[in-house]
Amino acid sequence: MLSVNIPVYNIEVVDLVNALHEQVTALAIDFEIRVYDDASDEIFKSLNRSLKNKPNVIYQEMDSNLGRAAIRNRMGAESEYGWLLFIDADSRVINANYLKNYLDNLSENRVLCGGTAYSENKPADPEKFLRWTYGHNREAISAKKRNRSKGFIITSNNFLISASMFRQVHFRNELREYGHEDTLLGYDLYCAGVEIFHVDNALEHTGLESGQAFLRKSCLALENLQKIGEELLDGDRTFYRQVSFLRKFKRITFFVPGSLIGKLFRKYREKMEEQLKGRRPLLLYFDLYKLGYYASIKNR
Secondary structure, eight states, X not given: OEEEEEEESSSOOHHHHHHHHHHHHHTTOOEXXXXXXXXXXXXXXXXXXXXXXXXXXXXXXXXXXXXXXXXXXXXXXXOOSSEXXXXXXXXXXXXXXXXXXXXXXXXXXXXXXXXXXXXXXXXXXXXXXXXXXXXXXXXXXXXHHHHHHOTTOOOTTEEEEEHHHHHHSOOOTTOXXXXXXXXXXXXXXXXXXXXXXEOXXXXXXXXOOOHHXXXXXXXXXXXXXXXIIIIISTTOHHHHHHSHHXXXXXXHHHHSOHHHHHHHHHHHHHHHHHHHTSSSOOHHHHHHHHHHHHHHHHTO
């Protein structure tokens, strides 16, 4: 009935798999948990190889790195059962009824998005304050609010889809870099008439990176977003209306030229980064940082 898919890159997932295995076994349904390692360093593969011996767990190691989209597509294509649950490896199960909650809401023409949670406590490492602050304030939101504001946007860290639908509409393999592969999947599902429905069934995101790493990944994501909008979708108006960042960027650049925003970003970038990597990162600065970076790459 259920195939749980966990793509892995340079992280240990034994505790996550054990928690999921315990829940799904108690449900007394047919299941498998697929763990595909996307060419991690040897130290992480050695930690996860014990999963080979666990019943109903399929552990595989890729010979080379496939990328975030392609490895998920491979897992979906090779899954045995009719429902596919995709979970990011840097997650922790925080609800004893996590899997049951999904099964109680199954619908063939509906994708279920469970959401993301963050610890209420700031991380001990100040370098991770920006990632925690952003996640705690911008990502850890209720299903009611997500259903009202997200449109076709899904997050690939925690969603369930029927296998038949995923084989028709899946991630686009041409996106190999980090960022917004799930935004494009949501758009493709929306165009196929599939409902994106958010439920309160979060996993805790445990993989907090440093402020420097988060800024770098945010820039990569914006480059991917530009590629999706301008190259893959050729400026599709529905996409630009539904993605809130693009909608806001268009509204702002109607009054302030993008070239000026990019110029100001280049002038003040280091000062913004210094503030964002400090102990009291301001999300307003982060919004301005993303706006400026996007303006700068659009005006290359």
